[in-house]
Amino acid sequence: MNALFTDRADAGRQLADALLQDYGRHGNLLVLGLPRGGVPVAYEVAARLHAPLDVLVVRKLGAPMNREYAMGAIAPGGITILKQDVVCALNIRQEAIAQVIEIESAELDRRVDAYRGDRPPPVVADRTIIVVDDGLATGSTMQAAIMAIRQQDPALIVAAVPVASSEAHQLIRREADRIVCLATPAIFRAVGLWYVSFPQTSDAQVTELLARSRSA
Structure with missing residues (x-):
């Protein structure tokens, strides 16, 4: 390779x-x-x-047991994508998904502020x-x-x-x-x-x- x-x-x-x-x-x-x-x-x-x-700024939603393995992603404007095949295969509970989304949403907001500052989109x-x-x-x-x-x-x-x-x-x-x-x-x-x-x-x-x- x-x-x-x-x-x-x-x-x-x-x-x-x-x-x-x-x-x-x-x-x-x-x-x-x-x-x-x-x-x-x-x-x-x-x-x-x-x-x-x-x-x-977009954020990958990493599976709780392996954060590098994507179970979805979020983006501004309320966009949330979940790969249902991954969620089902790994038996990820809704509470765990909600926790990951909360963490990544906070990081998304932090990065928007860091990169954009006062500049409008x-x-x-x-x-x-x-x-x-x-x-x-x-x-x-x-x-x-x-x-x-x-x-x-x-x-x-x-x-x-x-x-x-x-x-x-x-x-x-x-x-x-x-x-x-x-x-x-x-x-x-x-x-x-x-x-x-x-x-x-x-x-x-x-x-x-x-x-x-x-x-x-």
Whole structure:
């Protein structure tokens, strides 16, 4: 199994190349990165497409016995997605689900405040939105993001990721108006396996990249 990308910046540049022909210098374009890891990828996309960059905070709902295993996701606007097959298979009680949602909702609010501060949310209506993450394992967070964006009447939603599992790709292809994905490996396992360097992205890095994009 060979890595496809050096790091998130490299993945973003490769993804931008795939988007450039259709969306380069698009007059009404907005790039939204999914924090934290999607923002370094989205930064490169926005820079290459000469588009504004912002964030859409979404949170994975990790199963109580394994927080890395997604049982769903939440997004602003009251969006909650639960994977009922996972809930049933793991016999997760409603009380446990409610507790996870409460914890992740608080973290979502904290990150919105940290990344946005006093800045108003971006205008989404009637714009082409490219929503970017560093990869899709289950697709739950991207699905929640698309649902949140859809509430705001965009002209077009393009999901853009460097790599995805085949299952997540099929899910998001149904949810988004278009999907741009550079690779869907037959054996996926985890997003980070397709990067040479895949450290956690910090809040400070997210806010720095947003500020740098606004300055540019």
